[in-house]
Amino acid sequence: MAALAHPSSQNHLFTKLSLRPKKFTPPSRIRMSLQENAPSLAVVGVTGAVGQEFLSVLSDRDFPYRSIKMLASKRSAGKQLTFQDRNYTIEELTEDSFDGVDIALFSAGGSISKHFGPVAVDKGTIVVDNSSAFRMEEGIPLVIPEVNPEAMEGIKVGMGKGALIANPNCSTIICLMAVTPLHKHAKVQRMVVSTYQAASGAGAAAMEELELQTREVLEGKPPTCNIFKQQYAFNLFSHNAPILSSGYNEEEMKLVKETRKIWNDKNVKVTATCIRVPVMRAHAESVNLQFQQPLDEDTAKDILKSAPGVVVIDDRASNHFPTPLEVSKKDNVAVGRIRRDLSQDGNQGLDIFVCGDQIRKGAALNAIQIAEMLL
Amino acid sequence: MAALAHPSSQNHLFTKLSLRPKKFTPPSRIRMSLQENAPSLAVVGVTGAVGQEFLSVLSDRDFPYRSIKMLASKRSAGKQLTFQDRNYTIEELTEDSFDGVDIALFSAGGSISKHFGPVAVDKGTIVVDNSSAFRMEEGIPLVIPEVNPEAMEGIKVGMGKGALIANPNCSTIICLMAVTPLHKHAKVQRMVVSTYQAASGAGAAAMEELELQTREVLEGKPPTCNIFKQQYAFNLFSHNAPILSSGYNEEEMKLVKETRKIWNDKNVKVTATCIRVPVMRAHAESVNLQFQQPLDEDTAKDILKSAPGVVVIDDRASNHFPTPLEVSKKDNVAVGRIRRDLSQDGNQGLDIFVCGDQIRKGAALNAIQIAEMLL
Structure with a gap:
């Protein structure tokens, strides 16, 4: 690690x-x-x-x-x-x-x-x-x-x-790198994911458009919108993947379906909201977990610290947690904000925050x- | 409206x-x-x-x-x-x-x-x-x-x-403007919130720092970090509010506690993960809701369309949903991505995405x- x-x-x-x-x-x-x-x-x-x-x-x-x-x-x-x-x-x-x-x-x-x-x-x-x-x-x-x-x-x-x-898919890899070690220990029953996705997921041209738009906006010019139909610089928007009749977009359904296939668990409940943020090449994900078995936050941290390809960044005293920039061009997926979910009884729930390089591990x-x- | x-x-x-x-x-x-x-x-x-x-x-x-x-x-x-x-x-x-x-x-x-x-x-x-x-x-x-x-x-x-x-607090106002009309109809039991918070929440100096840093990064210079201890341009990070012994930060606990007081409901379960994103003056929030009573997505849309101070932006065909830029300097809170939560049984759950101007309605x-x- x-x-x-x-x-x-x-x-x-x-x-x-x-x-x-x-x-x-x-x-x-x-x-x-x-x-x-x-x-x-x-x-x-x-x-x-x-x-x-x-x-x-x-x-x-x-x-x-x-x-x-x-x-x-x-x-x-x-x-x-x-x-x-x-x-x-x-x-x-x-x-x-x-x-x-x-x-x-x-x-x-x-x-x-x-x-x-x-x-x-x-x-x-x-x-x-x-x-x-x-x-x-x-x-x-x-x-x-x-x-x-x-x-x-x-x-x-x-x-x-x-x-x-x-x-x-990149969001699935980054999410499951952090969640699977916990799943193997306490079995995830339900997972609520909100993503903060980088430009790189839409390719090199999208990264260039974000840079170009940012320059234009700072110069007071109208932003060039070729890859995305709306302004990306200093803004964020619902993922540009096609929307299905369920109201979910395809990016979100990848998280739902791929998780089930990778875990070989047809019953795991997943919902996701996928959002593009003006960041270059690493995704972040806020993940709320409901477990079948109790899992306290200290055990969760220990599990994640010894998980392959995962690094724990969780320094509450200095408010140091994972950021997209910090994982950019890095192999490991970073996990932090590991805490007992106050909205669930006992030790059945955790909130975590995950970052991973979209082009690399993603x-x-x-x-x-x-x-x-x-x- | x-x-x-x-x-x-x-x-x-x-x-x-x-x-x-x-x-x-x-x-x-x-x-x-x-x-x-x-x-x-x-x-x-x-x-x-x-x-x-x-x-x-x-x-x-x-x-x-x-x-x-x-x-x-x-x-x-x-x-x-x-x-x-x-x-x-x-x-x-x-x-x-x-x-x-x-x-x-x-x-x-x-x-x-x-x-x-x-x-x-x-x-x-x-x-x-x-x-x-x-x-x-x-x-x-x-x-x-x-x-x-x-x-x-x-x-x-x-x-x-x-x-x-x-x-x-700004995040509470923006969240509850959208969620309360639904709560009044079907009673929220549990709410999982992930925020995408703008620079303005940390004041005018933070907005100026985001602009300055962005210019610096585009020029290949090291970013000036006075207000925040880490790079904000093309990055995002866990909210800078102090972290409590629970692992939650104060910003997150405002959402938890203020919701209970405003709704006069000590039992409503709320968890939140608060993240700062490089956006100037409007917050976004991804909100997952569990209701006591069934509430289908069409009824939810109708309720929100007639809610005071709320505007529904939910055009699946053209992938047009709320963005921070679109609500900037606007009075109304915008809601979109209104859909039945596939991870909950029946019509007991919804996912929504909310944006509101932090300085104005917030x-x-x-x-x-x-x-x-x-x-």
């Missing part, structure tokens, strides 16, 4: 650079991850915010590979890209892209996944898909490695056939952790 | 001007509110964000008065101020300030209220206090005029004696509505 730096450290100055999705900078030393007997990889959607983060995370974790294909749309094909001191030409994604590819990391939107995912599987590729295309499909594992690794049991590189594994890191389990 | 403009209207361009608390501009016509038989007023803390808004609201509503004292700390005493085409000299607040004052509007912090509130009452002044000093004191009415006007029954200008009336407007009831 890595410690997070204190907010006063230089690491937490939100410099201009960090407003934009991280561009890959080749390390000075030659990485050792290029190995003859390692799997061949493909990154689908390599030019996007998550695609770029795939490369960062592969590099940070010295993920072993013998080759890597950089795939994107026709528009980006032919462009050059440097990764781990080697030059790559971005190739157009076609039905032939997956010949000889062991693992493909997809982050190019649902329709690309729906079409090319099965094509890749037919070629014997194991697809880790970041879109919502297959998440709720029966028989396709929906995996957070720290939470339900058993769901992808038996799927390995070298087993001679392809497979699809779905990466959950997307690229989780997918690559899944890929690591395939080796 | 005034309608709110659509977000695309020019009204919602967040111009540079609107980043700062509204400065009073004297109207070109002579107002008729200066009347011989009207009450004499005092504004305590007239230089603050809420103090300035008191003047705006008094003027907007043509509040009748025969004289008005502009009171502030020694630091501001002697400065000039123009209000409704008349020039005023700001006077230092002293124990003699309230001689002959019928109604005093206080917004100068808890310790000023604690000392000078009783002094004013002894002089026969009716004090409408915006601080938390007296809110929970037994016998002192805590009033939202649309919600519990009966609590201040019998208190009138001209009854020959002073009195204290407390204005609830503070100055509510206090002046109280003052109107004194006439």
Whole structure:
């Protein structure tokens, strides 16, 4: 469990650079991850915010590979890209892209996944898909490695056939990283979630629009609204996902349905309200929990302190709790404000506040952790 | 019930001007509110964000008065101020300030209220206090005029004696404006609130710090942290109010305790998580409700549409719901995302999303509505 730096450290100055999705900078030393007997990889959607983060995370974790294909749309094909001191030409994604590819990391939107995912599987590729295309499909594992690794049991590189594994939605991953250790101890019966979601969830262009709009508003100019239909700078709004007849939006229903599938518990009751806030790349979530068994706040803190991928930031004396900025570009999900819910009897309820990097643990890191389990 | 403009209207361009608390501009016509038989007023803390808004609201509503004292700390005493085409000299607040004052509007912090509130009452002044000093004191009415006007029954200008009336906390007012009409219909048993609170709640200096920090961050400079100990621009954090031994902060406990007092219901169960978001002057709240009686979402919408001071913005087809920007400088509290809570059985639960201007209905407007009831 890595410690997070204190907010006063230089690491937490939100410099201009960090407003934009991280561009890959080749390390000075030659990485050792290029190995003859390692799997061949493909990154689908390599030019996007998550695609770029795939490369960062592969590099940070010295993920072993013998080759890597950089795939994107026709528009980006032919462009050059440097990764781990080697030059790559971005190739157009076609039905032939997956010949000889062991693992493909997809982050190019649902329709690309729906079409090319099965094509890749037919070629014997194991697809880790970041879109919502297959998440709720029966028989396709929906995996957070720290939470339900058993769901992808038996799927390995070298087993001679392809497979699809779905990466959950960012809000679900960040929520369940914190809640599952408590659920395993006292069984969650009902969960009420309100989210504070960053621009990055809508892609690199949304992050750029938030920055542009903020400059415009500070200059007294009307804000440019291309990605979102309304002003985002110094404002917040209900998530832009389509609204269903129930009045919930699709983002909220992902939290409801994916939680049930990941926990393999059809009865857990979940409600969510998903809101976009003018923050760049990390989500926050206020989570109210009702348990079947008693769980006091000290036990909850101890459980979370020893949970993999989780860091507890809960310093009441100095009012230091998780913030999106503090978890930005960090692997761990941070949890704080852990307290007994005064609106429930006894020790059956807790309130917690969770923050996690949307691009990293909410997307690229989780997918690559899944890929690591395939080796 | 005034309608709110659509977000695309020019009204919602967040111009540079609107980043700062509204400065009073004297109207070109002579107002008729200066009347011989009207009450004499005092504004305590007239230089603050809420103090300035008191003047705006008094003027907007043509509040009748025969004289008005502009009171502030020694630091501001002697400065000039123009209000409704008349020039005023700001006077230092002293124990003699309230001689002959019928109604005093206080917004100068808890310790000023604690000392000078009783002094004013002894002089026969009716004090409408915006601080938390007296809110929970037994016998002192805590009033939202649309919600519990009966609590201040019998208190009138001209009854020959002073009195204290407390204005609830901004988050409580905004929440209960939307929830009370539903509570009156189906009785709320439990309420889970997550807030998205604006800079204005911490005063004009906090709004200026958010603007300054945002400029600094966009220029790649370290952010100036004077009011808050951590970066606010492009970030959010747990409310800066002191944390109690329960793990709740004082802001959250205001929602819990004030709701019970205003509804005169010691048994209503409330939990809250209060978060500051980088928004200028309007709060948002995600509210999950459990009712004793069934209440379907259509009935709830109808109830809210006819509730005084409330506007329903709930257009699922165009994904148009309340935003802080849309209610900024508006009197009405906006409610949307009204839907049956899927995590509760039958029609016993609802999720709603509420936005209200923190300085206006959350503070100055509510206090002046109280003052109107004194006439």
